[in-house]
Amino acid sequence: MNAMNAMNAAETGSPYLEALGARLGELGLPAEHVRVTVADLGAHLAECGGVPEEEFGPVEEFARELAPGATRPAPTPAGPGVETWRWTADTFVDEELLGRFGDEGWEVERVDALGRFVCRRDLARPQRWEYRRELVTRGREGLDGRLAPDGWEACGNWVVYAWFKRPRAASLGPAAELSAVPAPPSRHTFLSHRFYAALALAVAALTASGATVALRADDATSGLGFTTGLLAGAAAPVTALLLTHRRRDRRP
């Protein structure tokens, strides 16, 4: 039962509390816990006379603070019937690979501190999973709430990206269960041709610039100095690029 159905608008008297109760239910809090939490917060508001948004902050943020277990589920320990695998990829190919590995039964549990997708697969009843990536450069206010009704659950963050997972059973039903699964891939790193091409282009441009300066000045040290200057000047954007390619577990 939806937790919020247990409570009508007359009980909360506040759209904010109604939205909060609904979100807490979506985050997995038991209906009774949601009911008393919302009632308690209603009493608090009545006593302090405050505006809900000012007193408690944005609904999504507050709901996640009140349901920390739902925000960060405990990793499932690997057991006899579960296998685990960690891998990483650049952002040119991660979506495609997530789709492929999701179809092989790999469920992403989180993105670890080294930027790897931490996956598990239930060997007894492997299921297909699907994924989506969202850009969250302007924050993720309301994003989880918008995706949750369609069954999407957050499974990892990396600076400007957030990943969501959904069991294929949501759309395929029992057909989403796999009768057999391939062995875990032996690779753990997947860098695309586009990634290498971008890297090669940068190196070639740097070398050509240095050589041109050296030839024009007829002095190899000028070319070296120019190249060093370019490298120093590029340090900031390169650092940003590296940060962008380093997935981190947030929260966070």
Next chain:
Amino acid sequence: MTADRRASWFKGVLDLLVLASLTDGESYGYEIAKRLGAAGFGQIKGGTLYPVLNRLEEAGLVAAEFRATEKGPGRRYYSLTPAGRETLSEQGELWLAFDDSVREVLARAGVR
């Protein structure tokens, strides 16, 4: 800068302050906020206090009981558990030792 620093200090000890405010008996969220506000910590928003109460309850350091009231929707009353008292004592001592160290260094630097 000063406000940020105070907020940072406060965040670091809020759980201890909440535990300490329950040593005289059970209380509820708004009353705890009022007590701490009156002790000089300024207005404490519900958005700051309730997640801390939740975490303390999950950790077994406080127990919560919801009671309906004649007027209004009811409240959750919080009380210290034995584990909460023990944690308050241990962590409180650590904070006081930390405070002593800070005072000593500042005094040596001429800050009175």
